[in-house]
Amino acid sequence: MKTKLILILILISKLGIAQVSYQTIDERFRFVMNHQALRTSYFEVNSEMFNTLAESKEVDPEFKAYIRKLSTLKVAQSDSGKLYMNFKTNCDLRKFERLMMKKDENGLMSFYKRERKGFPNEFLLISDKMVIYIAGEIDLKSIGEFEQVMEIAGSAFDM
Amino acid sequence: MYDKKLDEFLDGDLHPGQRKLDLTEGSIEKEFFISFKKLIEDNNSEVPEFNPFEKIENVRKKRISIAKRILPYAATVIILLGFFMVYQNNFSKKSKTAYSNQEILEIKKNTEMALLYFSKELNACMAKFEDAKQLQQPANEIRQLKDLKIEKDNTLENIKFN
Numbered sequence A: 001m002k003t004k005l006i007l008i009l010i011l012i013s014k015l016g017i018a019q020v021s022y023q024t025i026d027e028r029f030r031f032v033m034n035h036q037a038l039r040t041s042y043f044e045v046n047s048e049m050f051n052t053l054a055e056s057k058e059v060d061p062e063f064k065a066y067i068r069k070l071s072t073l074k075v076a077q078s079d080s081g082k083l084y085m086n087f088k089t090n091c092d093l094r095k096f097e098r099l100m101m102k103k104d105e106n107g108l109m110s111f112y113k114r115e116r117k118g119f120p121n122e123f124l125l126i127s128d129k130m131v132i133y134i135a136g137e138i139d140l141k142s143i144g145e146f147e148q149v150m151e152i153a154g155s156a157f158d159m
Numbered sequence B: 001m002y003d004k005k006l007d008e009f010l011d012g013d014l015h016p017g018q019r020k021l022d023l024t025e026g027s028i029e030k031e032f033f034i035s036f037k038k039l040i041e042d043n044n045s046e047v048p049e050f051n052p053f054e055k056i057e058n059v060r061k062k063r064i065s066i067a068k069r070i071l072p073y074a075a076t077v078i079i080l081l082g083f084f085m086v087y088q089n090n091f092s093k094k095s096k097t098a099y100s101n102q103e104i105l106e107i108k109k110n111t112e113m114a115l116l117y118f119s120k121e122l123n124a125c126m127a128k129f130e131d132a133k134q135l136q137q138p139a140n141e142i143r144q145l146k147d148l149k150i151e152k153d154n155t156l157e158n159i160k161f162n
Helices: A002-020 A025-034 A047-055 A061-067 A083-090 A140-144 A146-153 B002-011 B028-046 B054-095 B101-153
Strands: A040-046 A070-078 A097-104 A107-114 A121-127 A130-136
Touching (some): A025 A040, A025 A070, A025 A083, A025 A130, A040 B101, A047 A070, A047 B101, A061 A146, A061 B101, A070 B101, A083 A121, A083 A130, A107 B101, A140 A146, A140 B101, A146 B101
Antiparallel strands (some): A040 A070, A070 A130, A097 A107, A107 A121
């Protein structure tokens, strides 16, 4: 009886450890960036850089107005096609709300959102080949409007 | 005899090793040595300690104590100034980080690409969602009509009891 109880306790503690082992978005990005097997290219812009961009003469006024609202942008791109599962299984997305999920011949894609008082809104796009994290004083509508912003700016290009 | 010896002694000409001194009790030499010793002792005891550098030393002590008091304040001020300078330096370095036009354009291009990708995918998903809603619309309308018909036909439900 005692042995069983000890075994159950060990199992519970292991489960606890397993739950704790989820990584934050930042930690996962860092991991993915340093993981050579994933062959990831990584790009990050912080609020200071956004301000610098907004002050630059090279940038269109529409784009300036848009990026002033942003505080962080992180992009990880990989040819391995394993990014979706990598983030989905190892990242703590419980605090995020899944907005949409798409599955087609290109693979899986999910959109996540996290809104907190006193913090910038966070949006996450996870697909097999690309993960994009955007944080800032923006909402889903304004992200959707970016395409139009770029068209207005006249610098839209093919992805 | 006494005067001569005393003179010799005072002149430094007394050499005890060369002359035999009479140190027996009651002898003049003995008496002389005793009284001389006493005189020296009295002199030593009576003369107050006189330090000609006392004032200077006091001033120096005062200076040291003032310096000791001021030193922590000065150190604090210097450390604070140091921190301020380091902060100022870093801040100015950060704010003055110069990017070349090419770097700015590259960052801008990458940012645009990422935002555009996100925006396009989001819009595509939203469009699909809207399509799905429109596809479901006729079915919903039929369901609504059916419900309306049931409601209309159900005479029992339309009866209002007083």
